[in-house]
Amino acid sequence: EIVLTQSPVTLSLSPGERATLSCRASQSVSNAFLAWYQHKPGQVPRLLISATSTRATAIPARFSGSGSGTDFTLTISSLEPEDSALYYCQQYGYSPSPMYTFGQGSKVEVK
Amino acid sequence: EVQLVESGGGLVKPGGSLRLSCEASGFSFFNYVLAWVRQAPGKGLEWVSSISSSSASTYYADSVRGRFTISRDTAKKSLFLQMNSLRAEDTAVYYCVRSPGWSFDYWGQGTLVTVSS
Numbered sequence: 001e002i003v004l005t006q007s008p009v010t011l012s013l014s015p016g017e018r019a020t021l022s023c024r025a026s027q028s029v030s031n032a033f034l035a036w037y038q039h040k041p042g043q044v045p046r047l048l049i050s051a052t053s054t055r056a057t058a059i060p061a062r063f064s065g066s067g068s069g070t071d072f073t074l075t076i077s078s079l080e081p082e083d084s085a086l087y088y089c090q091q092y093g094y095s096p097s098p099m100y101t102f103g104q105g106s107k108v109e110v111k
Numbered sequence: 112e113v114q115l116v117e118s119g120g121g122l123v124k125p126g127g128s129l130r131l132s133c134e135a136s137g138f139s140f141f142n143y144v145l146a147w148v149r150q151a152p153g154k155g156l157e158w159v160s161s162i163s164s165s166s167a168s169t170y171y172a173d174s175v176r177g178r179f180t181i182s183r184d185t186a187k188k189s190l191f192l193q194m195n196s197l198r199a200e201d202t203a204v205y206y207c208v209r210s211p212g213w214s215f216d217y218w219g220q221g222t223l224v225t226v227s228s
Contacts, residue, residue: 035214037156044206044221045148045156050214088156092213098170100146100158100215 001095002027004103006088012109019076021106023089028069033092036065036074039105040085048087049074076108084110113137113217115207120222127197127226133190133207133219140188141165144210147181147192148218149203157203160192161210175201197226 003026013019023034036049047056049065052072062077076083089103119131131147146161160181161170169181180193190207202225208215 033213037215039156044218045215046218047214047216050212050216056216086155090156090158090214098161099172100148100161100213102156102158105155 001099002029002091002093002101004089004091004101006103006106008106009104010107010109012111013079015079015081015110017079019079019083019108021074021076021087021089021108023067023072023074023103025070025072025091027093029072029091029093031068034065034067034072035090036063037088037090038083038085039088045088079108079110081110084108113209115209115217115219117205117207117219117222120205120224122225122227123197124228125198125226128193128195129197129224131192131194131205131207131222131224135188135190135207135209138209138217141185144212145183145190146208146210146215147190148206148208148215149201149224150206150221151200151203154203159205162190194224197224199226202226 005024007022031052034052037045039045053065064075066073086105088105114136116134123129147159162181178196182191204221206221207219209217
């Protein structure tokens with residue numbers, strides 16, 4: 001089973017700053033199988049990025065994804081106050097049957 | 112507009128059973144993999160189970176395999192999760208989700224399952 005480890009656990013930044021979130025996999029992950037989600041308190045998780053770098057519908061361009069192999073990154077280029085949330089990476093793999101795994105999450109605070 | 116509406120959550124004693132339902136609308140139900148994802152209090156997201164568009168294939172997390180059964184009804188455009196032998200650690204908000212492939216693009220509002228004596 002592939003384990004996803006996210007860092008940092010918490011990131012506190014000011015509006016306009018750049019946020020870089022890391023997701024490291026215990027084994028190589030296909031770029032097609034890596035996604036990122038945003039989850040705000042009291043709301044439903046929202047898909048931000050699929051296939052490592054494809055923004056989902058209506059996701060602002062300040063969100064971007066990159067990476068390959070075991071190291072993936074979510075970047076928020078210029079933070080807005082509404083970007084305060086938990087961010088999860090997720091991968092799809094086989095162990096030996098199909099399964100989905102989430103990272104433990106990174107909290108972004110925009111103050 | 113894609114909508115996924117869960118129901119069936121509630122309070123159940125350890126060892127008990129519960130059946131969750133999810134009504135789907137706004138998309139071609141028979142074309143998509145559907146799944147359940149849960150979030151325990153204070154914890155992160157955990158994939159629980161998935162079912163293929165034809166119902167031919169079902170998959171489960173190790174933590175629920177043998178206790179939970181996923182199914183779908185195309186005529187009713189509904190997804191189900193039969194949960195048996197429930198444990199305290201199954202306490203969570205359960206989300207019905209749509210999968211276009213390898214991710215989850217639409218989520219329901221969630222239904223709370225509490226397992227407690």
